Amino acid sequence: MMKLSKSGLATLLAALTWLPQAHSGLFDDDEARKALLDLRAKVEAMRIEMSARIDTKSDKSSTLDLVTQNENTLQEINKLRGQIEVLANDLANAQKRQKDFYVDLDTRLRKLEPREVTVDGKSAQVDPNEQRNYDAAMKLFTSGDYAAAASALSDYVRQFPVSVYTPNAQYWLGNSYYAQRDCKSAIAAQLVVLKNYADSPKAPDAMLNIASCQTELKDKAAKKTLQDLIKTYPDSTAAATAKERLGGK
Known part of the structure; x- marks a missing residue:
C-alpha cells in the first residue's frame, strides 16, 4: 500500500x-x-x-x-x-x-389545418377533407370509373356546398353522367352549374354539354342552347365551338 x-x-x-x-x-x-x-x-x-x-x-x-x-x-x-x-x-x-x-x-x-389554394383564379381556404375527397372523386373519373365518380362527386357537392371546388365538382358530375350516356341526369347536373355558378369558368362548357345531350336526345332546344351560349359567353372556347356547330347546320 x-x-x-x-x-x-x-x-x-x-x-x-x-x-x-x-x-x-x-x-x-x-x-x-x-x-x-x-x-x-x-x-x-x-x-x-x-x-x-x-x-x-x-x-x-x-x-x-x-x-x-x-x-x-x-x-x-x-x-x-x-x-x-x-x-x-x-x-x-x-x-x-x-x-x-x-x-x-x-x-x-x-x-388538419386549412390551406390556401387557387382554383380557376380564385383563392380560398380549403379544409383537408375537401381537398382529399375532391381528389379522390376526380381520380375515379380519370380512371374511367364513371359510376363511382358520379357517386363520389354527388356526395362531395352535398357535403361541401360552398367549397371552392364545388362548381368544378358539379360540372364533372354532369360529365360523369354523360360518359354513362345518361343524358337526362347530365343535363340536370349541368343546369345546376348554370344556375348556381354562372360565373364559373366551367359554365360555358356546362352549357355546351347540355346542347350535346339535347342533340343526342333529338331535342330541338339544342340550337337555342348554342345560341344562348354564344350570347352569354361570347369570348369562351365553348362559344367558338357552338358557332362551328351552328354553322354546320
Missing part, C-alpha cells in the same frame, strides 16, 4: 473535490444534479474527516486507514459517475423522443 504524506492527501482530496464540479455542467437533469451534489457532500465530509484525523494522528496505521477510506471513496465516485452517465444517456434519449413527438404532432396538426 502506498504511503501518503499529509500534503499529498490534502492534494488528492482537493482533486476529488474538483472532479464532480468539472462534470456537473454536462447534465441538466434534476436527478443528475442531485447525484452530483450528494457526491460533493460525501467528498467534502471525507476531506474534513481526513484533515481532522491527519491533524490529530500522524502514526502509520492512521494514515493507512485514511488511504483505504480514500480508495473506497474513489470507488464510490466511479460508481456514481457511471450512474450519472447512464442517467444522462437516458435523459438524452428522452429529450430526443420528446422532440420527435412534437415534430410528429406538429406535422399532424398541419395536415
